[in-house]
Amino acid sequence: MNFRVPRGTVDLMPGEVEKWQFVEEKAREWCRRYHFFEVRTPLFEQTELFRRGVGETTDIVEKEMYTFEDRGGRSLTLRPEGTAGVVRSFVEKKVYGDPQPTKWYYIGPMYRYERPQAGRQRQFHQFGVEVFGTKEPLLDAEVIDLGYQFYRSLGLKGIRVELNSVGCPDCRPVHREQLVAFLSPRREELCKDCQSRLDRNPMRILDCKNETCQAITEQAPRMVDHLCEDCSPHFEAVKEGLDALRVPYVLNTRLVRGLDYYTQTAFEYIVDGVSGSIGGGGRYNGLVQEVGGPDMPGIGFGLGLERVMLALEHQGVELPLSNEVDCFLVTLGDEAQKRSLSLLQELRQGDCSAERDVQGRKMKAQMKAADRMNARLVAILGEEELLNNQIVVKELATGNQETIQLDKLVEYVRDKRNHG
Structure with missing residues (x-):
């Protein structure tokens, strides 16, 4: 039987993994700068x-979750997004009792059963941040800026933010009433999912990807026209904060995001060359209480790393990766081969990447192997060098070589790597 990778998943192979590591390290670097843990x-x-x-009327819960029953009869689900689990941890560990705000980030795989396509898999990866404990609107702008700076630091161009306010439980009822009145006469034209949403959560209809539903809702009542006395100034302050940070944004009054927990600020990141968003988030002031904690506000985002990789590819961005080996040991004779083992250990303990021939090949083949590995230096050890406690070191890029004392090898390799 020939086994294949499950549909909607991919193997990340050496050469590709290094790109992911670079992107993930950038995410961690920016989180450190913004004091996230x-x-x-x-x-x-x-x-x-x-x-x-997430919400029972969302596509995620209705159609996309990987749910199973364990041997104890408990219903468990592979996480389809990151925020709910992070909020559960925040509540369970009673972190809400600590001085606030709490600033966390995560990087890891998520799972949704949907049609695989470029940049969207059934196992996908997200970088996300969450902040608990403050309603300050300028923090919304700061969180949005963190994602924006992360994208920019990777070399992506044409990044912009689509922004909206989805209100709160105080101002949504008026909008809901007008939205239902607007859509009810055309109920039969809506897709089956949206016919159901019209009764349960009509705002979700604005997020439908069905072209007919999108056309029907083009002139639908806008949430931003019904914001309450708390949500309206909050939204204005968020926009002022983004202006101060020089983060480019456009208003998208149809933007509601794909999860029910959002309140007030909602946003998505758009980049040239990729259709759809490559990440997004918003405020979720009722979610902590919904999962058993106190009434405590929160805001965050989730950025799809597969979407980031797709954007980098489409824009032709070359990440500054290096797969060089600092030193490749070429050995001539049995005694030199034995000595190379401890030399490798010394190099590696000295913070140098080092490799040797393990195929018993002749010197010419060993040199070719060093070249294939992009070795910066080749250290040649033969019987004569061993007798004199020396080793010949050659720079592959220039062809320059010199003979040094064997106990100076680590220092020599480290200096060449650091200073050229």
Whole structure:
């Protein structure tokens, strides 16, 4: 039987993995600058967490979750997004009792059963941040800026933010009433999902990707026209904050995001060369309380790393990766080969990457192997060098070589790597 990778998943091979490591390290670097700390939550949670947190009328909960029953009869779900699990951890560990705000980030795989396509897989990866404990609108702008700076630092061009306010429980009822009145006469023209949403959560219709539904809602009542006395100044302050940070944004009054927990600020990142968003987020002031904690506000984002990789590819961005070996040991004779083992250890303990021939090949073949590995230096050790406690070191790029004392090899290689 020939086994293949499951549909909607991919193998990340050497050569590709290094790109992911670079991107992930950039994410960690920017989180350090903004004083965020990493949190790691389980890959699966109780199914009810996502039903309550993400929302039962969302496509994620209705169609896309990987749910299973364990041997104890408990319903568990592979996490389809990161925020609900992070909020559960925040509540369970009673972190809300600590001085606030709490600033966390995560990087890891998520799972949704959807049609695989470029930049979207059934196992996908997200970099996300969450901030708990403050309603300050300028923090919204700061969080948006963090994602924007992350994208820019990778070399992406044409990044912009689509921005909206989805209001709060105080101002949504008026908008909901007008939205239902606007859509009800055309109920039969809506897709089946949106016919159901019209009764349960009509705002979700604005997020539908069906072209007919999009056309019907083109002139639908806008949430931004019904914001309450708290949400309206909050939204204005967020925009002022983005202006101060020089983050480019456009208003998208149809933007509601794909999860029910959002309140007030909602945003997505768009980049030249890739259709759809490459990440997004928003404020979720009721979610902590929804999963059993106190009434405490929160805001965050989730950025799809597969989407980032697709954008880098489409824009032709070359990441500054290096797969060089600092030193390749070429050995001539049995005694030199034995001595090379401890030399390798010394180099590696001295913070140098080092490799040797393990195929018993002749010197010419060993030199070719060093070239294939992009070795910066080749250190040649033969019987005569061993007798004199010396080694010949050659720079492959220039062809220059010199003989040095064997006990100076680590220092020599390190100096060449650091100073050329």
